[in-house]
Amino acid sequence: DSGVTQTPKHLITATGQRVTLRCSPRSGDLSVYWYQQSLDQGLQFLIQYYNGEERAKGNILERFSAQQFPDLHSELNLSSLELGDSALYFCASSISGGTFQETQYFGPGTRLLVL
């Protein structure tokens, strides 16, 4: 158990809909990272938040957005969903996120299926 929690575990929705994925980092970690993993694909970095502020942005679509709240939990919002958005979405956390070599602790993931 990494100490990172994600909800829900599974999510099935229809195209065009909007969903919110939630992540709670390890106690004491200030940074949260979001990743997308499609079938047979590697992990694609989406976005990083540090202590409530956006820190780094990767291959995140404009239909996707995220935020980190004062209690440090984070939400990833996916809107106008398409079939291709079906994937595993992972959240990770690290102590500060100021340097790449910090160990990231990953949550169990949310499996999203868009029908």
Add this chain to the structure above:
Amino acid sequence: LAKTTQPISMDSYEGQEVNITCSHNNIATNDYITWYQQFPSQGPRFIIQGYKTKVTNEVASLFIPADRKSSTLSLPRVSLSDTAVYYCLVGGTGTASKLTFGTGTRLQVTL
């Protein structure tokens, strides 16, 4: 972020030592090398990290030559439970780093 190249897959028998090599020719001075392990439908898990020479922990060793253009993850006496995907990441300081795991190396361990 330095581009990395790993073999797509490897097979091994249980009890053997497995070495997975990662190439990172354009590694920067401040870059560290980190390896993660991922089981199906689970999040990646940190294995080991190094900057140069050799690093060893309770599960693996990481060998980094002097030029740091490659690194080798060594798993001693693998078991069936080591069947997983192994990712090599190279990166350093900087808030604008794009963290890409790539497709990794799929290790299959059999009896």
